[in-house]
Amino acid sequence: MRTRVRGAGLLLVAPTAALALALAVACGVLAVTGANPIATLREALTYGLQPATLVAIVNKAIPYYLAGIAAAIGFHLRLFNIGIDGQYRLAAFAAAVIGAAVALPAPLHLALIAVVAVIVGSGWAAIAGFLFVRRGVNVVISTIMLNAVATGIIAYLLSPLRLAQQAAGSNNVTTATIPESGWIPGISTSAGDLNGLLIPALVVGIGYWLVLNRTTLGFEVRALGLNGRAAAVAGMRGPRLALLTMAASGAIAGLVGLPQLLGASHRFGLDFPAGLGFTGLSVAILGRNHPAGIAIGAFLWAFLERSAQVLDLAGISREVVTILQAVIVLSVVVAFELVRRLRERQERRYVAAAIEGAPA
Amino acid sequence: MTATTMPVLPRWTWLASPFTRVALAFAVLSLLSGTFEAPDLFSRGGISATLRFSAPILLAGLGALWAERSGVINIGLEGMMIAGTWFGAWAGYQWGIEAALVAGIAAGVSLGLVHALLTVTFGVDQVISGLSLNVLAAGLTRFLSSTAFATVPGGSIATSPPVPDFPIVSVPGAELLLLPAEQAGIPILSDAAAIGLGLLTDASVLTIGVAALVPLSWWVLWRTRLGLRIRAVGEHPKAADSLGVRPWRYRYVALGVSGGLAGLGGVYLVTVASSLYREGQTAGRGFIGLATVIFGNWNPWSVTLGSLVFGFTDALRTRQEVTVGVLLVGLGMLFAIVAVRRGLRSDVRGTLLFGIPAVAMLLWFWLVRVVPSEFVSFAPHLTTLLILAFVRQRLRPPAGLGEPYQRDGTT
Numbered sequence: 063m064r065t066r067v068r069g070a071g072l073l074l075v076a077p078t079a080a081l082a083l084a085l086a087v088a089c090g091v092l093a094v095t096g097a098n099p100i101a102t103l104r105e106a107l108t109y110g111l112q113p114a115t116l117v118a119i120v121n122k123a124i125p126y127y128l129a130g131i132a133a134a135i136g137f138h139l140r141l142f143n144i145g146i147d148g149q150y151r152l153a154a155f156a157a158a159v160i161g162a163a164v165a166l167p168a169p170l171h172l173a174l175i176a177v178v179a180v181i182v183g184s185g186w187a188a189i190a191g192f193l194f195v196r197r198g199v200n201v202v203i204s205t206i207m208l209n210a211v212a213t214g215i216i217a218y219l220l221s222p223l224r225l226a227q228q229a230a231g232s233n234n235v236t237t238a239t240i241p242e243s244g245w246i247p248g249i250s251t252s253a254g255d256l257n258g259l260l261i262p263a264l265v266v267g268i269g270y271w272l273v274l275n276r277t278t279l280g281f282e283v284r285a286l287g288l289n290g291r292a293a294a295v296a297g298m299r300g301p302r303l304a305l306l307t308m309a310a311s312g313a314i315a316g317l318v319g320l321p322q323l324l325g326a327s328h329r330f331g332l333d334f335p336a337g338l339g340f341t342g343l344s345v346a347i348l349g350r351n352h353p354a355g356i357a358i359g360a361f362l363w364a365f366l367e368r369s370a371q372v373l374d375l376a377g378i379s380r381e382v383v384t385i386l387q388a389v390i391v392l393s394v395v396v397a398f399e400l401v402r403r404l405r406e407r408q409e410r411r412y413v414a415a416a417i418e419g420a421p422a
Numbered sequence: 423m424t425a426t427t428m429p430v431l432p433r434w435t436w437l438a439s440p441f442t443r444v445a446l447a448f449a450v451l452s453l454l455s456g457t458f459e460a461p462d463l464f465s466r467g468g469i470s471a472t473l474r475f476s477a478p479i480l481l482a483g484l485g486a487l488w489a490e491r492s493g494v495i496n497i498g499l500e501g502m503m504i505a506g507t508w509f510g511a512w513a514g515y516q517w518g519i520e521a522a523l524v525a526g527i528a529a530g531v532s533l534g535l536v537h538a539l540l541t542v543t544f545g546v547d548q549v550i551s552g553l554s555l556n557v558l559a560a561g562l563t564r565f566l567s568s569t570a571f572a573t574v575p576g577g578s579i580a581t582s583p584p585v586p587d588f589p590i591v592s593v594p595g596a597e598l599l600l601l602p603a604e605q606a607g608i609p610i611l612s613d614a615a616a617i618g619l620g621l622l623t624d625a626s627v628l629t630i631g632v633a634a635l636v637p638l639s640w641w642v643l644w645r646t647r648l649g650l651r652i653r654a655v656g657e658h659p660k661a662a663d664s665l666g667v668r669p670w671r672y673r674y675v676a677l678g679v680s681g682g683l684a685g686l687g688g689v690y691l692v693t694v695a696s697s698l699y700r701e702g703q704t705a706g707r708g709f710i711g712l713a714t715v716i717f718g719n720w721n722p723w724s725v726t727l728g729s730l731v732f733g734f735t736d737a738l739r740t741r742q743e744v745t746v747g748v749l750l751v752g753l754g755m756l757f758a759i760v761a762v763r764r765g766l767r768s769d770v771r772g773t774l775l776f777g778i779p780a781v782a783m784l785l786w787f788w789l790v791r792v793v794p795s796e797f798v799s800f801a802p803h804l805t806t807l808l809i810l811a812f813v814r815q816r817l818r819p820p821a822g823l824g825e826p827y828q829r830d831g832t833t
Contacts, residue, residue: 210803379568384561
């Protein structure tokens with residue numbers, strides 16, 4: 063019992079140490095650029111904790127969270143889905159085109175858009191899954207390549223000659239605007255509206271946890287991830303699960319663009335956010351594949367990015383945040399690995415002591 | 423039909439050699455480009471563009487080769503290349519090309535050693551470490567651009583001021599010998615002469631240096647004690663360790679070299695392939711380099727062949743649209759041949775798998791003639807994907823690839 067408590071303590075040591083290191087690096091970088099680190103950080107923190115800013119941070123964190131869950135699904139089988147980026151952009155584009163083309167009662171309209179996004183996202187990811195299962199193509203490489211292909215397809219279709227139009231008064235090119243029945247209402251608070259996709263995102267997180275920990279499928283995925291050979295001996299079919307996992311990861315990835323599409327812009331344009339998939343990977347690493355951890359990671363990422371706006375006012379480049387994020391990821395990864403080794407050593411000592419104590 | 427009714431014909435085995443196949447493909451494409459009036463398929467400029475686009479991929483590929491031969495997957499190559507572009511440009515625009523070389527390679531080596539520290543010393547998952555390094559490199563360079571480039575004339579937050587180029591040299595006499603042949607207009611011969619001209623004249627000194635790194639890598643890895651030890655560590659770290667070869671040491675060395683090669687690839691991008699640093703300039707070339715190692719079966723010569731194929735498709739964006747159409751015909755014919763061969767073996771699924779794309783490609787060319795530039799932009803990526811998916815070969819990666827090694831036997 064005591065070792066278990068100490069283990070839990072150790073588990074908290076890792077992220078805390080990593081954050082402390084990242085803060086130290088942040089102070090160092092700020093000092094080098096000639097700012098007062100403590101004052102700047104205090105200012106960023108004060109700004110970041112204002113209610114209006116917090117609402118903006120939560121809204122920013124929703125797509126990060128979804129992308130984090132999508133990445134985490136793949137991580138269980140060591141399928142590193144770098145292609146979340148292409149999957150959600152292609153999914154959001156298709157959903158925007160189809161959503162704008164139909165008029166349905168609100169719930170049906172929203173459901174249709176979400177279903178299209180999920181199908182396109184999982185279909186695009188399934189290509190990589192299929193190539194991995196049938197042809198042994200490394201998922202990291204295939205998904206990166208599929209990102210480039212998705213970018214090209216969107217660039218081709220998002221043209222006034224094809225599925226898009228020139229936006230009035232700007233040089234943005236966008237799809238047609240989705241009718242209001244396909245908008246998701248915000249959740250109003252005293253400090254501003256929260257994006258309506260917050261609740262579906264939380265449901266996705268809970269669903270992810272339930273499937274993984276409370277179903278046979280989830281058990282198989284975890285078993286296969288921990289020890290492929292043992293799982294195969296127990297009759298689990300690796301290829302089938304790998305394909306399914308990739309498709310599921312892509313399905314959730316398909317949702318990543320929806321907070322923007324349904325809750326904010328209502329159309330897909332050249333200015334549609336890109337790169338959220340890579341944030342998702344960082345966030346999933348940070349959250350150790352656990353939905354609560356991923357939520358914390360997503361919030362932290364959004365918090366850092368949002369509160370960095372204060373830095374601009376102080377004359378410091380806000381890009382310092384990107385260094386900070388990278389340092390956090392690296393130090394979290396190292397810290398968890400060191401803690402894991404420490405625990406393993408403890409366990410071995412405990413077992414050794416138990417064996418010695420037992421009668422031979 | 424069974425295997426016994428189709429005996430292997432030994433006199434046809436030369437057809438299976440990749441070099442024969444490349445030569446055959448060249449002859450067919452050359453004839454096609456003559457037929458459809460796409461003169462820049464094998465033009466001199468096109469060939470030198472192919473070299474310029476191949477070199478950074480080759481450097482990433484060699485970087486991946488060094489890392490993977492020592493048993494470490496290096497997904498961080500992209501990040502090391504990004505670091506190479508930034509530091510190469512930063513040093514290059516201020517102090518010239520020598521400084522660019524030193525700074526770019528040093529940046530790559532440093533990140534390579536960080537990868538070694540994380541994966542070898544700390545035992546972090548190799549893919550996760552590589553991904554984190556990519557995040558680090560992208561973040562670091564963006565921050566550095568905002569402080570170092572945004573404030574100087576000619577630079578911005580996403581671009582550097584112009585970087586000087588390396589000197590250009592030609593093989594003496596090549597122009598004299600090959601130019602008449604190139605301009606004679608004889609179907610295949612003229613294209614071959616144009617390739618010769620593209621290869622032998624107006625080449626950057628750095629391109630020649632990069633080409634020299636291929637035999638050098640082969641020699642070090644397969645003909646020296648250091649190389650033997652690196653490969654031993656990649657195959658079986660425990661066995662190597664028991665003979666007194668310390669896996670940590672050799673993985674550090676290999677990853678340092680790997681990062682340096684990727685960094686040099688970055689320098690190449692900012693000096694020879696373009697003339698400044700641009701954010702996102704590497705565009706996945708580090709990952710394509712990783713693919714060339716798989717395609718090239720962890721062998722430097724095949725890695726070179728692979729990077730030439732990818733460089734060729736990457737250089738398509740500089741060609742006329744009709745040229746890309748001609749390539750589509752070539753690809754369609756290749757698919758059709760495979761489909762027919764599958765058909766002869768009564769493999770219905772295989773026939774359809776290759777036949778349908780073949781018909782689609784040939785029809786597209788028949789009706790549309792050109793390939794939209796948006797599609798050309800992902801040609802190298804799609805080629806990578808297709809080659810990895812369809813080229814069936816006996817691959818043999820290093821046995822210890824991806825396995826962390828710790829002395830006390832725990833992982």
